Amino acid sequence: MIEVESKYRSPGNEKIEKALVKLGATQISNGPMEDLYFAHPSRDFGKTDEALRLRKREDGAELTYKGPRIHADGAKAREEITLRTDNPLTMQRIVERLGFKESYVLRKTRTSYMLDKLRVDIDDVEGLGEFVELEVLTESPERSKQLLELARAELGLEKLEPKTYLEMIIEKQS
Amino acid sequence: MIEVESKYRSPGNEKIEKALVKLGATQISNGPMEDLYFAHPSRDFGKTDEALRLRKREDGAELTYKGPRIHADGAKAREEITLRTDNPLTMQRIVERLGFKESYVLRKTRTSYMLDKLRVDIDDVEGLGEFVELEVLTESPERSKQLLELARAELGLEKLEPKTYLEMIIEKQS
Numbered sequence: 001m002i003e004v005e006s007k008y009r010s011p012g013n014e015k016i017e018k019a020l021v022k023l024g025a026t027q028i029s030n031g032p033m034e035d036l037y038f039a040h041p042s043r044d045f046g047k048t049d050e051a052l053r054l055r056k057r058e059d060g061a062e063l064t065y066k067g068p069r070i071h072a073d074g075a076k077a078r079e080e081i082t083l084r085t086d087n088p089l090t091m092q093r094i095v096e097r098l099g100f101k102e103s104y105v106l107r108k109t110r111t112s113y114m115l116d117k118l119r120v121d122i123d124d125v126e127g128l129g130e131f132v133e134l135e136v137l138t139e140s141p142e143r144s145k146q147l148l149e150l151a152r153a154e155l156g157l158e159k160l161e162p163k164t165y166l167e168m169i170i171e172k173q174s
Numbered sequence: 175m176i177e178v179e180s181k182y183r184s185p186g187n188e189k190i191e192k193a194l195v196k197l198g199a200t201q202i203s204n205g206p207m208e209d210l211y212f213a214h215p216s217r218d219f220g221k222t223d224e225a226l227r228l229r230k231r232e233d234g235a236e237l238t239y240k241g242p243r244i245h246a247d248g249a250k251a252r253e254e255i256t257l258r259t260d261n262p263l264t265m266q267r268i269v270e271r272l273g274f275k276e277s278y279v280l281r282k283t284r285t286s287y288m289l290d291k292l293r294v295d296i297d298d299v300e301g302l303g304e305f306v307e308l309e310v311l312t313e314s315p316e317r318s319k320q321l322l323e324l325a326r327a328e329l330g331l332e333k334l335e336p337k338t339y340l341e342m343i344i345e346k347q348s
Contacts, residue, residue: 017188039213039273040215040218040273041215041217042215042216042273043215043273050271052272057229063268065268065271066274067265067271077272081264081267081271082264083257083259083261083264083265083268084261085257087257087258090255090256091257093239093255094237094239094257096213097224097239097241097253097255098226098239099214099216099217149321
């Protein structure tokens with residue numbers, strides 16, 4: 001699936017949640033998550049703009065491959081392939097035996113809402129601050145962007161953040 | 175888990191099944207399976223004696239990493255890490271995006287029995303013939319070998335086959 005999404009610096013997560021509830025959005029999940037990012041044994045993911053991530057939540061885990069970003073004009077699109085698993089430790093052991101090395105860990109608390117076809121993730125990221133991610137999953141890329149723009153305006157999101165959390169963490173640590 | 179197992183040329187799969195039933199063994203599964211083996215993007219699994227295998231059965235799928243064989247004196251032991259998944263196609267797509275290439279496909283029909291702590295897999299392998307694999311999972315390595323030897327004698331298995339199916343397939347095709 002191609003995911004079209006935009007990330008913004010949050011003007012205040014509480015404020016965003018209140019606005020979403022007013023718009024009739026439904027909360028679909030809320031809780032901490034830990035994202036392990038892996039380095040490839042022979043490819044520099046930083047250069048190829050790919051990522052392999054194992055996400056652990058309280059209610060489950062998933063392995064995600066992220067392909068290179070396709071657009072850079074505000075909204076970003078990239079291939080994402082996600083496999084749910086009920087055994088993240090076994091998944092991690094296999095990945096590590098294959099030569100992938102844990103490179104970064106990112107912890108955040110995420111509260112997610114759905115508003116029709118739009119998904120809004122309200123994130124509090126350890127060491128980075130508060131962010132809001134808008135994502136449309138099922139529409140055509142053009143309609144997706146229009147829906148994203150509409151939601152952006154409704155929620156008062158002004159500061160686009162084109163970097164991934166991983167890029168921000170790497171930048172901060174170096 | 176360290177798996178201790180021995181593989182033999184079968185003196186006739188029907189005969190083996192009858193002998194097992196007489197010994198009081200219980201059939202635990204029966205059906206076709208397809209094993210996809212992958213080549214590593216930067217490691218020669220043939221040289222490192224490792225394997226990455228995606229097994230598809232009618233009732234599910236699993237990804238298995240196999241480490242190098244530890245002993246070569248008849249019974250073989252190697253680390254195996256297995257992750258069950260209900261979505262083998264997604265698993266395969268992630269593995270391929272990471273640079274692993276499908277190298278061999280092995281199809282077989284396997285009928286499996288348990289006899290106390292012993293597992294017996296009776297295989298009919300496409301292009302290779304009939305084989306019987308004995309495996310003990312929970313005992314100490316020394317006791318495992320004694321149990322394997324006992325079962326070998328009871329079932330009349332004489333022709334030890336030290337090669338993996340994958341090695342036999344590669345040999346046959348080259």
